[in-house]
Amino acid sequence: MAITRRQALALAAATVSTAALSTAVARAATQTAPRTDASPVGDVVGKVTVGYQGWFACAGDGAPINGWWHWSPDMSKAPAPGANSAKSWPDVRDYTATYRTGMPNLNGGSPAALFSSWDQQTVDTHFRWMRENAIDTAALQRFNPFGSEGPTRDAMAQKVRSAAEANGRKFYIMYDVTNWTAMASQIKDDWTSKMSAHTQSSAYARQNGRPVVCVWGFGFSDDARPFGAAECLDVVNWFKEQGCYVIGGVPTHWRTGTEDSRPGFTDVYHAFHMLSPWMVGRIGTAADSDNFYQNVNQPDLADCAAHGIDYQPCVLPGDLQDRQRAHGDFMWRQFYNMVRLGAQGIYISMFDEFNEANQIAKTAETAADVPAGSGIYALDEDGTSCSADYYLRLTGDGGRMLKGEIALTSQRPTPVRV
Template sequence: WTNMQSEIKQDWTNKMKAHTASSAYAVQNGKPVVCIWGFGFNDDGRPFAPGPCKDVVDWFKAQGCYVIGGVPTHWRSGNEDSRPGFADVYHAFNMLSPWMVGRIGNVSDTDRFFTSVNTPDQADCNAHGIDYQPCVLPGDLQERQRAHGDFMWRQFYNMVRVGAQGIYISMYDEFNEGNQIAKTAETGGQVPAGSGIYALDEDGTSCSSDYYLRLTGDGGRMLKKQIALTANRPTQPRV
């Protein structure tokens, strides 16, 4: 995207800005929300330099927007999936939402990231007046990561106790990567024969098709302090 710096502004001015008049448009701190996903990622598809990226963030803030950055997992350290030299860009956002899909696959991974990544991330955001919105994922169903909801609940527990201001669910309907919380086949008899696709009972625990929607609802209530912080999953696989 060679003309990103100018075209993203034109797109907002000519198309997207009009949608902010809708009562359905997301608002935070009285400002329309804009999320820019991809600045700082260390891959060939996003070759943007820090200068143009920071200009874009600053421009949206000058338009009166609350700007979220969908950023690399290792934004704070500026290595691995993050390009170096982007600290000023990351710190220009109103909220940071680091990507986590593919980084964790079980409860032990979740606890390790809580200590080594999420806790210092939250401290950095607090020090710079930035809201922190980490990802929570149900786990790749095809990789059999879900542990009938225990994996996802541990993430909710860790992100709430770290002090996150928000949580980004990865994802609602990403069936192609197996990370969907949307209604899913309960048993192998409900998937195409010979497809190799797992259903929610892949680990022997029967789960209702809407289980991960209900679990996400309970995680949201815990984030909002409508239910107490608990490491024990309150959501039953079946009701």
């Protein structure tokens, strides 16, 4: 389609070189006209996708990163009182290998031990949980792989591939551009030289016949993602030229270009095949979800439909440490709202985000299962006893409602214990 004057002005306003601007304009001019209908069911449309960090390591696990990656603020030291990065505590009974920390024993007397994502059995266990709970697809988070984390992240991609293949699940690469200074060139290099090889796997997610890739972070109005509109548009169109179905992990207020979104990014957002606006920290109650359904999600979906873009809103279990979960009622209200909205897919934030207490992976059930004196809440924090796998089961039921396998209902069908 021909680039409009509005697009050209938006590109010209971006702080990029003339060469980058010319490239972006040329590529925008070669894009085909937007679709006017939603995509058919594939590996992301009509499916539930979970964000998968896979970024935990422990001293002694053999990972190249060689430390307590994401478990401790100082990787060289085991988590300890006052120096622990886990906002929620995992249930570790299904792991064959765990690693003793410097935290006090659990209130029930057991050692305070954690899992490592580096262990293949850990990843296999996570994907088995996905299979057992009918969770379709995992988006493997990939931050800047050109620094010290690179070798560990490269190997994690292979571990995820193996686990997805073994468990009949799908996965795709989700680039997070946070603090990635040389992103504009390095993301292309990384895809071409490393990550695109994984698209040969039978487990690699495809949509509309194309391998799926997501870029998370374009347009956010913060210093960690300062990229201009033209260089972002260039990256999106480059991935499209590689034959990919490209998802944008975008700001909550992408449509209006306000609050967490930079102005002037409309053409970038509309270049994606699918949009998945961020929601962590935006809502914390069922009433908040209803408000967003009415005032944000409905107009978001309408804008996407008008531009032939698929819509994949976030659903959150809630921050357990901030006591948002309401024994699953908060999460179910979001499922109900997004299914009745007619969203093309749902993205769960996140599978294993123990750092932000937004995980659905198996979690400490009671106070007996968290380190003594830590102040960490377990799943029964509001007085309702929930099994460790409760949010996995809840996610599975939300997916069944999305697919029409159970009727649309505002009443949570998932028992807190089985």
